[in-house]
Amino acid sequence: MNLVNFIDSAIKLIQRGVVDRKSFxxxxxxxxxxxxxxxxxxxxxxxxxxxxxxxxxxxxxxxQKVGQILNHPECSLLFWDPRKKLQISVQSKSHIEIDSxxxxxxxxxxxxxxxxxxxxxxSEIKAHDDYEFSDQNRFTVINLTFKSMDVLQLSDQGHIRAxxxxxxxxQSWVSP
Ligand SMILES: Cc1cc2nc3c(=O)[nH]c(=O)nc-3n(C[C@H](O)[C@H](O)[C@H](O)COP(=O)(O)O)c2cc1C
Numbered sequence: 001m002n003l004v005n006f007i008d009s010a011i012k013l014i015q016r017g018v019v020d021r022k023s024f025x026x027x028x029x030x031x032x033x034x035x036x037x038x039x040x041x042x043x044x045x046x047x048x049x050x051x052x053x054x055x056x057x058x059x060x061x062x063x064q065k066v067g068q069i070l071n072h073p074e075c076s077l078l079f080w081d082p083r084k085k086l087q088i089s090v091q092s093k094s095h096i097e098i099d100s101x102x103x104x105x106x107x108x109x110x111x112x113x114x115x116x117x118x119x120x121x122x123s124e125i126k127a128h129d130d131y132e133f134s135d136q137n138r139f140t141v142i143n144l145t146f147k148s149m150d151v152l153q154l155s156d157q158g159h160i161r162a163x164x165x166x167x168x169x170x171q172s173w174v175s176p
Contacts, residue, residue: 024081031076032068054145061138062120085154097141115139
């Protein structure tokens with residue numbers, strides 16, 4: 001097993017998650033913190049920049065994650081493919097894109113409505129359907145740049161694990 005190939009194929013599988021709707025890597029778990037607690041949620045990976053090793057996700061500016069990221073840009077992404085028995089854990093640094101217009105034009109009307117819910121996400125409401133779509137657009141784009149990655153391949157022949165540091169461009173096998 002070649003270390004460079006092992007890491008490269010993990011990155012390519014993440015990249016494929018953007019275009020392949022059936023890929024389990026399309027829906028990573030994003031973890032962020034408010035300093036006291038850690039919060040996790042599933043997101044859709046919308047774009048992957050192979051050169052920069054960064055991904056893009058869409059969200060609502062009033063969602064909890066946006067406030068958390070503004071105060072604490074360090075985030076973690078967790079990918080798991082049960083068919084391939086492959087886990088990839090990524091440490092990343094995030095920022096909110098200033099100009100989201102390029103992405104806004106790419107999503108359809110139904111998706112655009114998701115970012116106009118009134119009252120905003122996690123507001124207490126009286127009934128499950130006590131919300132509406134408004135003309136308030138809170139569409140927000142988050143960019144997450146990979147700092148390091150931990151790849152774990154489960155196998156009956158012996159588990160395989162490696163790490164890659166994108167900042168130093170160094171990689172290593174590690175014990176599983
Ligand atoms: C399959 C799936 C995909 C989701 N994709 C997104 C997404 O791309 N962006 C997003 O903000 N929330 C997405 N959500 C909802 C989030 O998991 C979460 O409930 C919401 O963003 C509020 O999170 P927060 O309050 O921690 O910020 C998705 C949920 C599921 C189940």
